[in-house]
Amino acid sequence: xxxxxxxxxxxxxxxxxxxxxxxxxxxxxxxxxxxxxxxxxxxxxxxxxxxxxxxxxxxxxxxxxxxxxxxxxxxxxxxxxxxxxxxxxxxxxxxxxxxxxxxxxxxxxxxxxxxxxxxxxxxxxxxxxxxxxxxxxxxxxxxxxxxxxxxxxxxxxxxxxxxxxxxxxxxxxxxxxxxxxxxxxxxxxxxxxxxxxxx
Numbered sequence: 001x002x003x004x005x006x007x008x009x010x011x012x013x014x015x016x017x018x019x020x021x022x023x024x025x026x027x028x029x030x031x032x033x034x035x036x037x038x039x040x041x042x043x044x045x046x047x048x049x050x051x052x053x054x055x056x057x058x059x060x061x062x063x064x065x066x067x068x069x070x071x072x073x074x075x076x077x078x079x080x081x082x083x084x085x086x087x088x089x090x091x092x093x094x095x096x097x098x099x100x101x102x103x104x105x106x107x108x109x110x111x112x113x114x115x116x117x118x119x120x121x122x123x124x125x126x127x128x129x130x131x132x133x134x135x136x137x138x139x140x141x142x143x144x145x146x147x148x149x150x151x152x153x154x155x156x157x158x159x160x161x162x163x164x165x166x167x168x169x170x171x172x173x174x175x176x177x178x179x180x181x182x183x184x185x186x187x188x189x190x191x192x193x194x195x196x197x198x199x
Contacts, residue, residue: 039072041065047093049101057101059093064103064120077103077111079122094143096162102149104141110149110160124160124167126151 034040042060049057056067064075077090089106096102101113108126113119129136140152149160159168 034067034072039065039074040067041072041074046091049093049095051095051101052099057093057095059090059103063090064093075120077109077120077122079109079125089137091138092141092143094149096143096147097145100162102143102162104138104143104149104151106137108136108138108151108153110141110151112162123162123165124149126153126158129153 036043040058040060042062044061045058046061047059051057054069058065058067062074063077066073066075090103090111091106092104094102094104100115102123103111103113103120105111108124108129109122110124111120112123114121126138129138136153138151138153140150142150142152143162144150147162149162151158151160156169161167
């Protein structure tokens with residue numbers, strides 16, 4: 001009977017500790033709504049990133065906003081000292097391994113955040129997308145873990161190295177398919193010849 005009382009008391013103590021810990025954890029999470037009335041430039045948000053300093057970065061339909069927990073700052077973008085329209089179709093927002101923010105636009109522009117001057121600088125412009133001003137748009141932009149931004153346009157992929165600023169263009173999909181088909185034919189021909197010679 002005495003042993004049963006100890007077990008019941010231990011269970012009560014265990015339940016009390018679990019409830020105490022869970023209430024402490026749930027109080028640690030605070031959610032705050034951020035909207036136009038707080039300074040956000042648009043309600044349509046495409047991407048969100050958080051940097052090491054704790055800033056929240058929002059890629060919206062109107063550009064990029066930075067939230068420091070109290071205030072929102074809006075950033076403008078320029079191409080050769082010419083301020084670009086805020087709706088320049090910015091579509092992708094990435095943070096690299098060194099905590100640098102990158103913005104990729106549908107027209108093939110890549111912007112890098114310069115924290116020393118607190119502004120975005122144009123790092124690269126895809127030449128084919130700029131030449132064809134009205135009908136050319138990127139299909140996708142992506143920053144991988146090897147410091148390359150992938151710019152996928154029609155049937156080609158351009159890699160932009162964010163450390164060196166150099167680019168490399170891959171084979172087009174059509175060229176790749178033709179080359180792989182040719183290699184398959186050569187492989188089959190060599191294999192049949194080897195089989196014929198050895199047989």
